[in-house]
Amino acid sequence: MSSYQHIVTEEQVKTRVDKILSDINPDISRSQIQSWITDNHVTVNNEPVKANYKCQVGDEIGWTIPEVKPLQVIAENIPLEIVYEDSDLLVVNKPKGMVVHPSAGHRSGTLVNALLYHCNDLSGINGVERPGIVHRIDKDTSGLLVVAKNDYTHIHLSEQLSSKEIMRKYEAIVHGEIPHKTGMIDAPIGRDPKDRQKMGVVDNGKPAVTHFRVLENYPDYTHIECRLETGRTHQIRVHMRYIGYPLVGDPKYGPRKTLDTNGQSLHAKVLGFTHPKKKEWMEFEREAPAYFYETLEYIKKSY
Numbered sequence: 001m002s003s004y005q006h007i008v009t010e011e012q013v014k015t016r017v018d019k020i021l022s023d024i025n026p027d028i029s030r031s032q033i034q035s036w037i038t039d040n041h042v043t044v045n046n047e048p049v050k051a052n053y054k055c056q057v058g059d060e061i062g063w064t065i066p067e068v069k070p071l072q073v074i075a076e077n078i079p080l081e082i083v084y085e086d087s088d089l090l091v092v093n094k095p096k097g098m099v100v101h102p103s104a105g106h107r108s109g110t111l112v113n114a115l116l117y118h119c120n121d122l123s124g125i126n127g128v129e130r131p132g133i134v135h136r137i138d139k140d141t142s143g144l145l146v147v148a149k150n151d152y153t154h155i156h157l158s159e160q161l162s163s164k165e166i167m168r169k170y171e172a173i174v175h176g177e178i179p180h181k182t183g184m185i186d187a188p189i190g191r192d193p194k195d196r197q198k199m200g201v202v203d204n205g206k207p208a209v210t211h212f213r214v215l216e217n218y219p220d221y222t223h224i225e226c227r228l229e230t231g232r233t234h235q236i237r238v239h240m241r242y243i244g245y246p247l248v249g250d251p252k253y254g255p256r257k258t259l260d261t262n263g264q265s266l267h268a269k270v271l272g273f274t275h276p277k278k279k280e281w282m283e284f285e286r287e288a289p290a291y292f293y294e295t296l297e298y299i300k301k302s303y
Contacts, residue, residue, distance in 0.1 A: 008059040017044060017061060018051040022196055030196035041066060073102050073131075078114035083284050088153045088277055089146055090119070093286045096142040096263060101130040106139075115147060122147065123154035134158055135166075135231055142289050143170070143268025156276035161231060167272035170226045170236055171215075171288050173265040173295060174245040175255060178222045182213045185239040189232040198252060199234045201242045208232045210239045219303045221248065223296060225269075237264055248295065261295055 012020055021033045021042065034051045036042050042063040044053060055061070081093040092111065099106040102113065115122060115132060122132035132147040134157045146166075148154035160166045190205030192198040209229035216223040222245065226236050237253045240246055246254040249261030259265075267288035275282050 003062065003064045006061045008055040008057055008061065010057055012055055013057055014054045016051065017042065017049055017053045017055055020055060020061065021063060036063060036066070039066070073112060073116060074108065075116035076108060076113040077117050078109065080111075080114050080118055081286075082118070083144065083286065084282070088149055088275070089157070090149070091271065091284050092145050092147060094137060094142060094145055094268075096140055096289055096291070099139045100136045100145070101133055111145070119149065121149045123149060123151045135161060137268050138234065138237075138264070138266075140263025141170075141266045141268060142292075144271035144284055144286055145268070146271060146273060153276045157273060160273055164229050165274065167270065167283070168228045168231070168268065169270035170228070171267045171269045171292070172224050172226060172236060172240070173248040173292070173299070174222050174224060174240050175220065175248060175258065176222060176245045177217050177220065178212075178214050178224065178245055180214070183211070183243075185210045185212070185243060187239060187242055189235060189238055199232070199238050201238060206230075206232055208235050208239065210236055212240075218299050221299050236266060259295060259298070261291060265292060265295055267292055 006020070006024060008020070018030060018033050018037060022028070022030050025033065037049065037051045040048050042049065042061070044055065044059050044061055046062065082090055083093055084091040094100070094111055099110045100112065102108070102110050112131060112133065124131060132149065132154070134146055134148050134154060137143060137145060146157060148157055157166070186209050187201040188203065188205030189199050189208040190202040192200035193202065207230060211227040211229070212224050214222055214224055228235060234253070237247055237250055241253040248254065248259050248265040250258065250264035254264070269288065270283065270285045272281065272283035274280065
């Protein structure tokens, strides 16, 4: 276990202890921090406290981060749509509803479980829980992902991501009629200070840029294509909500009244990159799943 301490400042007076720890540990969820408190991993002035304790100037917050037991990732015979494969990498069309890698809430049925059954040679840079995973898409987002089979390939693909050389285009259906044909959203993304389970546009967030163009307008809805310059968590979902056009079916960032599509209407349609060893540009495209076009047809018939 790792132990840490923090002295409460004047600016933090009457702030809940779990809120202070959330601000200090931005990569840890508020619920996780509250579980630390419940399990007596957090003290104030060497005494256990409750999550709603409001701190005073000079309070000494002490906390230990418990060691996380590594997950055992088991190969599972899950069907995969493999778009391309060679000795260095493979491109997969991930279905809607599949989580990319195991986590505390999803220990099986993930893309990684399926990949381990399909091939034994995956890069180890991201550890045993995320072998080969260069980039991710959300559980309810469908579409194309590239997976590295060795560390050399992983490193070079990650460098292309960092330098914005990988091309990623998405299709989405959003609420509202976007009045212009194209647009760019340049707004930093970070943890939403009001809800640690969400991301949001925040002043101290990481740079995030999304380009979009309108494919077709409907009354109250728009079918769009988005191109990512950066790859922040929930980027398209957050950015489209920020400009007033949230994704259809999005339970986290969409309006309360939306179409029932079992998650956001978002598909990673096009993926392009330079092959790390062949040095050739490779580009792949897959149409969105049936539900996406059924939703568009429903919208068309509704007006």
